[in-house]
Amino acid sequence: MRMLHELIDGNDPAWPLLQEEFATTSVPLQVFAGDPEQGRSCLLQLQVSVESYLGALALHSGGLILDCGWLRVFGGSSMTGVDALPSLAQINRFPAVFDPGWRPIDGLIVGQDILGGVFALNGHDPGAAERPGAPGEVLYFAPESLEWEALEMGYGTWVNWLLSGRLEGFYDGLRWPGWQAEASVLTLAQGIAVHPFLWSKEAHTDLPSTSRRAVPMSELLRLNIDFCRKLGLKSPGFLGNA
Template sequence: MRETDELARVDDPAWPELQELITAGAVPVRVLPADPEEGRRCLLQMQVTARSTLGALALNCGGLVLDDGWVRVYGGGSAAAGGLPSLGRVNRFPEEFDPAWHPASGLVVGHDVLGGVFALNGHDPAGAGRPGDPGQMTYFAPDTLEWEALDMGHSTWVWWLLSGRLETFYDGLRWPGWREEAAEPDLAQGITVYPFLWSKEAHDDLAATSRRPVAMSEVLGVAADFARQMGPADPGFLGEV
């Protein structure tokens, strides 16, 4: 086990380079203010250093909000009103450091406004019903109710998000005026779509669907319930928000 100072005080932290990429402006990004105490708690439980992008986000910011709220990337949590919960809150870290504790199915590191979930695979992704290798990113797609392997690690995923490729990734899931609607909910909310995103009606004409902001927990809960009832499978833990 490494202590928090050893994890935080490194010669080559990832944060300065990450800041440069954010500033370059390939995609609109809002950097939320950090909660230093919570960030250090997350760093200790994850046992990652500030050399990693995961550690840098936990230690230096409350999270990232991309594309006017469409994607939320978790960091150390923001104590300010209307901020994001920390990686520790989203993944139910123990309140006190526990070296024996690990996320059962992997680490939830981001959500999108439609209830898509970005997660870092744990040591046994197959046991959690997820594709891909340990340490690789996966995505729970709200339009198919299935996990998809992204074939990249967490650091590459963050750089990929900031490179401006979200438009291609979300092809078919964005409607005219999506940016204005994504900016409307607060960060505890997502957008519910009816007919549901996995329905034929939504696939045929997404723009004709009805959409409104609701609690993100409700968006995730409905998707998980339908995945269990209709298939393909129980998606497992989707994060606590």
């Protein structure tokens, strides 16, 4: 276990690099300010250094909103209010008091999109849910397939990729005309439920003709877990405390 000062006093902090990327990205971006006390608590529980992108966002940021509200990246703190973005601690159910023996078994949830897609750092524990990819690799739970996909990149590369403007290609086939307007009016506790469901043949064939409505993100996550069970697919494991 490393003490807090060991995690903070790095010689090469990543936050200035992140700030440069925030200033130069072409992706619509909102950066939430962090709360210092919450950030330090999150950093200590994560046991990562501020020399990493994950540590820098945990200490300094309350999270990111990208692409007109389509994607949410969780930071180390959450501001008060009905429409506050949850923190890493809230999404991952961190212990209330620092516990050196605690770690997320299935993996750390680091982001979610409005369709109920989930980004996670793959777990290191052998008791974790069966998922593809190497430990520490970023995975994506795809609502159109109800399966985890290995993105073959670590957290820092993933953040670079998000800010590089490649989300349009990644979500090819999952966006409909006018999605920006629908995404931008959601609260940060909501997602979009698509019917027929995204994994259905109808949605794959003609997404623009589907009906869509705003629902709590927690409802989307529960639906995806239930669909996996009913369709005889592998359990996705923990998808976040939304």
